[in-house]
Amino acid sequence: MSATVQEVVHAFLRTYYERMKTNPSKLSNMYASTAELTHVNYQQLPSDDSALDFFLNDTLPTVKLTGKDNINKFFTRNNKRVNDLKVKLNTVDFQTTGASHKSILLVTTGELFWTDTPVYRFCQTFILVPLLRNNDIYDISNDIIRFIPDYLQEIEI
Amino acid sequence: MSATVQEVVHAFLRTYYERMKTNPSKLSNMYASTAELTHVNYQQLPSDDSALDFFLNDTLPTVKLTGKDNINKFFTRNNKRVNDLKVKLNTVDFQTTGASHKSILLVTTGELFWTDTPVYRFCQTFILVPLLRNNDIYDISNDIIRFIPDYLQEIEI
Amino acid sequence: MKKDFPVFINTDADEFVKARAKRHELRLKMLSSKEKLIV
Amino acid sequence: MKKDFPVFINTDADEFVKARAKRHELRLKMLSSKEKLIV
Numbered sequence: 001m002s003a004t005v006q007e008v009v010h011a012f013l014r015t016y017y018e019r020m021k022t023n024p025s026k027l028s029n030m031y032a033s034t035a036e037l038t039h040v041n042y043q044q045l046p047s048d049d050s051a052l053d054f055f056l057n058d059t060l061p062t063v064k065l066t067g068k069d070n071i072n073k074f075f076t077r078n079n080k081r082v083n084d085l086k087v088k089l090n091t092v093d094f095q096t097t098g099a100s101h102k103s104i105l106l107v108t109t110g111e112l113f114w115t116d117t118p119v120y121r122f123c124q125t126f127i128l129v130p131l132l133r134n135n136d137i138y139d140i141s142n143d144i145i146r147f148i149p150d151y152l153q154e155i156e157i
Numbered sequence: 158m159s160a161t162v163q164e165v166v167h168a169f170l171r172t173y174y175e176r177m178k179t180n181p182s183k184l185s186n187m188y189a190s191t192a193e194l195t196h197v198n199y200q201q202l203p204s205d206d207s208a209l210d211f212f213l214n215d216t217l218p219t220v221k222l223t224g225k226d227n228i229n230k231f232f233t234r235n236n237k238r239v240n241d242l243k244v245k246l247n248t249v250d251f252q253t254t255g256a257s258h259k260s261i262l263l264v265t266t267g268e269l270f271w272t273d274t275p276v277y278r279f280c281q282t283f284i285l286v287p288l289l290r291n292n293d294i295y296d297i298s299n300d301i302i303r304f305i306p307d308y309l310q311e312i313e314i
Numbered sequence: 315m316k317k318d319f320p321v322f323i324n325t326d327a328d329e330f331v332k333a334r335a336k337r338h339e340l341r342l343k344m345l346s347s348k349e350k351l352i353v
Numbered sequence: 354m355k356k357d358f359p360v361f362i363n364t365d366a367d368e369f370v371k372a373r374a375k376r377h378e379l380r381l382k383m384l385s386s387k388e389k390l391i392v
Contacts, residue, residue, distance in 0.1 A: 017362040036252040055379055064252070086364035086372070095193040095221070097284055097299050098255070105262075105299050107282050110359070111373070118375035123280035123305070125264050127254055142254050142262050148280070148305055150380060174323040212340055243325035243333070267320070268334070275336035307341060 002136060009094045009106050012128060012138065017087050024082040028072035032129060032139035037065045039145055042078040055118055059147035084114045097127065102135060104128040121148045159293060166251045166263050169285060169295065174244050181239040185229035189286060189296035194222045196302055199235040212275055216304035241271045254284065259292060261285040278305045 003011070019027050031037065041063035065074055075082055087110055094106040106126050111119040124145045128138035160168070176184050188194065198220035222231055232239055244267055251263040263283050268276040281302045285295035322330060361369060 013360075014362070021363040034258065036254070038250055038252065055375070056383065058376065058379070062250075086368065087362040088364070088369050089360040089362065090358055091303060092358070093195055093219075093301050093303055095195065095299050095301060097193070101191065105282065105284060105301065107280065107301050107303055109280065109303055109305055111369070113364075113369075113372040117372065118379055119369070119372045121305070123264065123266065123303070125262065125282045127262060127284075142252050144250050144252060144262065144264050146248060146250055146264055146266055146280070148266055148278070150307065170321075171323070178324040212336070213344065215337065215340070243329065244323040245325070245330050246321040246323065247319055249319070268330070270325075270330075270333040274333065275340055276330070276333045 005094060005096060005104060008104060008128070008138065009092060012106075012126075013089065013092065013108065016126075016140075017085075017089075020082050020085050024079050025072075025076050027075045027082070028068055030140050031068050031071050031143070032141045033068045034066070035068060035071060035139070035141050035143070037071050037074070037143045038062050039065070039074070039143065040078075040081075042081050045081075057149075058118075058120060059149045060120055062145060062147075081114065085112060086114065087112045088119075098129065102130050103141075104138070121150070122146065123148060162251060162253060162261060165261060165285070165295065166249060169263075169283075170246065170249065170265065173283075173297075174242075174246075177239050177242050181236050182229075182233050184232045184239070185225055187297050188225050188228050188300070189298045190225045191223070192225060192228060192296070192298050192300070194228050194231070194300045195219050196222070196231070196300065197235075197238075199238050202238075214306075215275075215277060216306045217277055219302060219304075238271065242269060243271065244269045245276075255286065259287050260298075261295070278307070279303065280305060 016027075016030060019030070039062060041061040043063070044061045065071055089108055089110040091109045092106060094104055097103045097105045104127070106128070108124045108126075109122070110124075111121050113119045122145055125142070126140055127142040129141045131137045131139065173184075173187060176187070196219060198218040200220070201218045222228055246265055246267040248266045249263060251261055254260045254262045261284070263285070265281045265283075266279070267281075268278050270276045279302055282299070283297055284299040286298045288294045288296065
């Protein structure tokens with residue numbers, strides 16, 4: 001019996017976030033060859049975590065990448081940070097999508113942080129596409145993270 | 158010359174949110190016949206807007222619907238509320254998706270409110286699929302809204 | 315659609331500020347009703 | 354994966370609470386540095 005969509009979603013999320021911890025260089029294997037990824041722009045973060053600007057702003061810049069090769073280079077290059085990622089998932093919503101509704105759109109919300117950093121609130125959207133040769137295995141075709149500021153950030157003097 | 162993805166995204170967002178105001182009963186025409194919609198569960202909101210509970214919680218319940226007919230009934234039934242929706246869009250991210258990357262995944266964040274209510278912070282994800290007969294026209298195949306609580310909501314006594 | 319965010323739809327900055335002030339008041343009210351903050 | 358949220362991944366509630374406390378302190382610091390709140 002095939003897994004339900006909900007079971008696929010929960011298993012995917014566990015695998016995705018845990019692979020960051022255990023083997024970030026293999027994370028790109030979860031992406032389709034033409035996948036698009038919008039993720040934390042680690043290059044724009046200060047190398048010194050104690051930099052005040054890094055903490056004061058409660059959102060992080062993102063960068064957009066296309067293709068499994070570029071995604072692999074990205075996760076390998078930022079291995080240290082990716083490896084240290086810690087996540088509290090608060091919600092997940094999902095729908096089926098694609099021509100035959102065999103793909104899955106899912107949206108998570110939560111907070112993430114790294115050792116010694118404050119939390120960052122985020123919303124992350126994925127599209128999972130089943131492999132042609134095995135409908136029980138899914139590739140990530142799209143992955144967009146967006147950080148959500150607290151409303152206090154928008155208060156002006 | 159075809160519009161760029163960014164032009165399609167911006168034109169779509171303007172049309173989508175403005176149609177709520179001008180003609181919510183025609184909003185469902187923007188959805189594909191098998192579209193899935195996760196939207197505000199208006200039936201769970203109190204009919205009396207002054208109810209304190211309605212305001213105190215800074216998130217709203219959602220409901221999931223499938224198919225253009227159900228979506229049409231939903232918007233028609235909740236016509237009064239949908240018609241009064243006011244939105245401040247803060248961000249939009251987008252990627253191409255689907256087998257030939259002709260579909261568009263887009264994620265907005267912002268705050269919405271109605272006359273006499275406080276604001277609600279949200280994240281909304283859409284997938285737009287081009288019509289077979291005219292690739293310049295898109296249907297919504299998926300639409301998920303998720304409300305994001307302020308961190309103060311999670312503080313416990 | 316102009317590309318500079320934020321974009322106001324069916325509203326304007328003035329009306330939005332009033333709605334956000336309502337949320338702010340509720341947050342302050344909720345904060346003051348908490349005996350201890352666990353964050 | 355358990356289906357009850359929140360779910361902690363590569364962390365636990367104790368570590369999360371400390372990280373959120375850091376954010377809370379920054380928010381309070383920012384609030385106190387504002388002369389007037391326009392919300």
